[in-house]
Amino acid sequence: MTAGRGAFVTFEGIDGSGKSTQARLLAEALRGSGREVVLTREPGGSPGAEEIRRLVLEGDPERWSAETEILLFTAARRDHLERTIEPALAAGRTVICDRFADSTRMYQGLSRGDLRALVDQLHALMIGREPDLTVLIDMDPEVGLARAKGRRGTEERFEDFGPDLQRRMRAGFLALAGEFPARFRVIDGARPVEAVAADVLATVRAAL
Incomplete structure (x- = not known):
């Protein structure tokens, strides 16, 4: 972190891992200790990015190619960064951001094709920064998918790819943790949620 700047913390994990809940609980805890906190999410977090969110998270699983999704x-x-x-x-x-570039490295760059190099090239060109800290909430893929499907929301496009994608995603996230x-x-x-939050x-x- 640069002196005078804030800290950038991201949460990653497979669908249904509980990362969104943990991001919210962390924001509440840090605010309670006097920190100024911005809780945001991806895709989304700004008006333009929220419009794109609806395009990529709703509809048929085969609506977009992996390249278009990237x-x-x-x-x-x-837009979110700016x-x-x-x-x-x-x-x-x-x-505190619920998902960031690591999710794109996994969902589009690894699990839907061998496009990790393309993801990293675009990230370097257009984004150019990584989080200060990434919290990976690890979860059994079958349990996570059951949780995610139980939400019954409209943003189920990636969940509809099924358990095989979630298994590859978990392995990929753990590999990323080893890479960085x-x-x-x-x-x-x-x-329990409270134990994870603690x-x-x-x-x-400790990290900040």
């Missing part, structure tokens, strides 16, 4: 997610991330993330960090706030050990922390999500808070406080 472009859409990168466009959404660029309008939400960078201004908050410059003001000294802590930004300096910023990744892996938390066991197969426990570990997350302790981990983030």
